[in-house]
Amino acid sequence: MKLLTANRLTDGLVLWYAGGPDLSGWTEDAALATRLEDEAAAALLEDWKARETEVVAPYLVPLLDENTLVKREYVREHVRANGPTAGQTAFDTARQHQRGEVF
Amino acid sequence: MYQYDQFDHAMVAARNAEFKDQVERRLKGELSEDQFKPLRLMNGLYLQLHAYMLRIAVPYGVLSSRQMRTFAHIARTYDRDFGHFTTRQNIQFNWIKLADTPQILEDLAAVEMHAIQTSGNCIRNTTTDQFAGAARDEIDDPRPWAELIRQWSTFHPEFTFLPRKFKIAITGATRDRAAIRVHDIGLQLTDKGFDVYVGGGMGRTPHLGHLIRSGLPGEKLLSYLEAALRVYNRYGRRDNIYKARIKILVSALGPQEYARQVEEEWATLDQAQIDAPHAEIARIKSFFPQPAYADKAFDAAALDRAKAADAGFARWVRNNTLAHRRDDHVSVTISLKPTGLPPGDASSAQMDVMADAADRFAYGELRVSHEQNVILPHVAKADLYDLYRLLDQNGLSSANVGKITDMIACPGLDYCSLANARSIPLAQDISQRFADAELTDKIGDLQIKISGCINACGHHHVGHIGILGVDKQGEEFYQILLGGRADEQAALGVITGKGLSAEAVPAALERLIKLYLDLRTDETERFIDTVGRLGRDAFAGALHEPA
Ligand code: HEM
Ligand code: SF4
Numbered sequence: 001m002k003l004l005t006a007n008r009l010t011d012g013l014v015l016w017y018a019g020g021p022d023l024s025g026w027t028e029d030a031a032l033a034t035r036l037e038d039e040a041a042a043a044l045l046e047d048w049k050a051r052e053t054e055v056v057a058p059y060l061v062p063l064l065d066e067n068t069l070v071k072r073e074y075v076r077e078h079v080r081a082n083g084p085t086a087g088q089t090a091f092d093t094a095r096q097h098q099r100g101e102v103f
Numbered sequence: 104m105y106q107y108d109q110f111d112h113a114m115v116a117a118r119n120a121e122f123k124d125q126v127e128r129r130l131k132g133e134l135s136e137d138q139f140k141p142l143r144l145m146n147g148l149y150l151q152l153h154a155y156m157l158r159i160a161v162p163y164g165v166l167s168s169r170q171m172r173t174f175a176h177i178a179r180t181y182d183r184d185f186g187h188f189t190t191r192q193n194i195q196f197n198w199i200k201l202a203d204t205p206q207i208l209e210d211l212a213a214v215e216m217h218a219i220q221t222s223g224n225c226i227r228n229t230t231t232d233q234f235a236g237a238a239r240d241e242i243d244d245p246r247p248w249a250e251l252i253r254q255w256s257t258f259h260p261e262f263t264f265l266p267r268k269f270k271i272a273i274t275g276a277t278r279d280r281a282a283i284r285v286h287d288i289g290l291q292l293t294d295k296g297f298d299v300y301v302g303g304g305m306g307r308t309p310h311l312g313h314l315i316r317s318g319l320p321g322e323k324l325l326s327y328l329e330a331a332l333r334v335y336n337r338y339g340r341r342d343n344i345y346k347a348r349i350k351i352l353v354s355a356l357g358p359q360e361y362a363r364q365v366e367e368e369w370a371t372l373d374q375a376q377i378d379a380p381h382a383e384i385a386r387i388k389s390f391f392p393q394p395a396y397a398d399k400a401f402d403a404a405a406l407d408r409a410k411a412a413d414a415g416f417a418r419w420v421r422n423n424t425l426a427h428r429r430d431d432h433v434s435v436t437i438s439l440k441p442t443g444l445p446p447g448d449a450s451s452a453q454m455d456v457m458a459d460a461a462d463r464f465a466y467g468e469l470r471v472s473h474e475q476n477v478i479l480p481h482v483a484k485a486d487l488y489d490l491y492r493l494l495d496q497n498g499l500s501s502a503n504v505g506k507i508t509d510m511i512a513c514p515g516l517d518y519c520s521l522a523n524a525r526s527i528p529l530a531q532d533i534s535q536r537f538a539d540a541e542l543t544d545k546i547g548d549l550q551i552k553i554s555g556c557i558n559a560c561g562h563h564h565v566g567h568i569g570i571l572g573v574d575k576q577g578e579e580f581y582q583i584l585l586g587g588r589a590d591e592q593a594a595l596g597v598i599t600g601k602g603l604s605a606e607a608v609p610a611a612l613e614r615l616i617k618l619y620l621d622l623r624t625d626e627t628e629r630f631i632d633t634v635g636r637l638g639r640d641a642f643a644g645a646l647h648e649p650a
Contacts, residue, residue, distance in 0.1 A: 011154065012150055013154050052136050072577040073577065075516055083153065
């Protein structure tokens with residue numbers, strides 16, 4: 001299983017693909033990201049690579065069977081999903097979405 | 104400080120207009136990301152882990168209160184209310200919107216600043232001693248020379264696409280506070296001119312620079328640099344990014360052969376065409392006068408009374424002030440390393456306070472240091488207590504300059520897309536662990552420097568204790584280096600012992616420090632001296648739990 005992630009062109013913020021044909025089908029909340037089968041994920045990645053006025057730098061994040069990140073990707077994607085772990089970042093994504101950490 | 108002439112203004116305005124157009128075309132899809140990326144990087148705009156990051160140059164670290172207020176304005180208006188001061192005398196904003204960038208660059212241009220030269224394989228912002236023009240041990244002021252290099256290098260057509268980025272640092276004092284030996288070119292001003300060191304650098308393969316010329320007259324600086332850069336531009340390895348820095352060329356050729364080629368190249372140059380005429384050097388120098396020092400009656404007894412009544416103030420004066428060329432003034436370092444917060448961050452409110460402090464107590468002038476602190480270079484001793492109280496009310500009075508908690512840490516995996524491990528949370532943990540003021544003072548001078556990957560933005564190679572984050576199958580690990588230093592006796596640290604988990608590092612440092620306190624001859628022997636005397640191996644065991 002995989003997640004598709006990218007940055008929004010206009011503000012650079014991290015987005016997660018949550019299904020749907022256009023940019024409104026992406027979410028800033030990683031908890032809502034769609035779990036994609038590997039083949040579907042690869043095809044979507046190709047689609048979105050071409051849609052550069054919407055998102056930039058899209059890539060796939062591999063998941064283990066239990067829907068958690070594989071260890072190799074863990075810290076980086078955890079930080080991308082939850083916002084910086086360092087202080088003075090009261091704005092981190094997790095808190096914006098009024099919930100605990102994703103993953 | 105230097106003020107733009109009409110050429111500077113026109114060049115920055117033209118560049119900003121050009122970039123504004125590029126951003127608009129990118130947003131409309133007329134430019135692809137591949138086409139746009141090099142253009143945005145040439146204007147300091149990166150795409151990082153969470154968002155766009157804008158890196159703004161503070162030329163040789165010199166900043167007016169007005170410029171500092173503009174940083175506060177940018178933090179407040181376009182970012183998440185804070186900015187991050189870096190080891191290259193830059194500031195980085197981490198949450199910038201692409202569409203806002205042209206306006207930000209315009210705001211910056213209004214106070215004579217920009218983000219050009221902060222990325223790409225060009226000559227980057229020349230860095231220098233944060234106490235330039237103020238320190239008592241200064242031989243000559245490096246700022247006019249750094250400004251001369253800025254003017255020569257910013258749009259130098261021949262050096263815009265070097266094999267790799269290029270960093271120059273200058274010190275004009277006997278104590279090297281600019282880490283010149285770990286720069287591509289390090290310049291030491293002496294009373295006979297410049298000593299030129301070439302081929303230093305950190306990153307994957309750290310090197311110390313080699314002295315290739317002594318006593319170079321200032322009037323000849325630019326043509327000599329031009330020759331040095333030309334040899335590098337011609338022979339630097341463009342085929343392999345890891346071997347592209349000048350340090351690799353210099354060590355492959357040998358410093359003597361490199362120096363010979365530079366001299367040969369220099370002899371062929373039309374030096375008079377390149378070197379600034381005497382009048383221009385004099386003009387630039389005239390922008391760096393001493394401030395109109397206030398002759399405030401200074402009552403030493405009153406200062407002593409204030410210190411006696413306020414232990415925090417006494418400690419701050421002891422640790423955060425440096426002797427000034429005038430007896431009635433000092434230079435003050437505002438530590439951006441409060442316990443438990445990310446090193447080098449300042450909120451917009453704090454930036455405004457620092458700007459106000461500069462206007463009220465320091466002739467409107469500030470500096471950024473490569474240790475990620477902010478400096479007020481000239482403060483009348485009579486004003487020290489008022490200044491301290493203002494800073495203290497705003498969380499800016501940490502009295503730990505040069506101490507174990509005055510750490511350098513790169514952004515690491517919390518922000519940087521190149522990182523393998525986090526740096527800031529580790530710095531926060533260490534800072535909590537050594538929060539006790541009495542203990543840190545007892546430990547004395549000690550520099551910890553942390554990088555989240557081999558690129559060494561956090562200067563880990565030259566930390567007395569260096570910490571390098573690495574990735575081991577998806578887990579963060581930290582290698583500890585001992586014995587590095589970035590001063591006039593520059594040395595590279597060596598990895599000591601095996602990597603540690605993040606949780607294990609603070610306790611390991613505690614054991615290391617305890618051993619040092621046991622082993623030092625007396626309290627004047629600094630950690631780095633004890634390591635030098637006994638060797639790193641004497642400390643390796645302490646980094647690991649006793650079995
Ligand atoms: C978060 C964005 C950053 C990125 C993408 C970045 C990128 C890099 C890269 C690629 C290198 C390696 C260059 C080489 O191979 O020689 C490097 C080195 C360096 N960076 Fe950064 N950096 C970032 C932030 C910083 C910060 C915040 C600082 C200061 C705190 C900094 C200061 C340095 C320094 C001093 C080096 C030294 C190595 C040398 O050239 O000898 N960088 N950086
Ligand atoms: S040392 Fe590595 S992790 Fe840290 S800022 Fe530099 S490139 Fe990023």
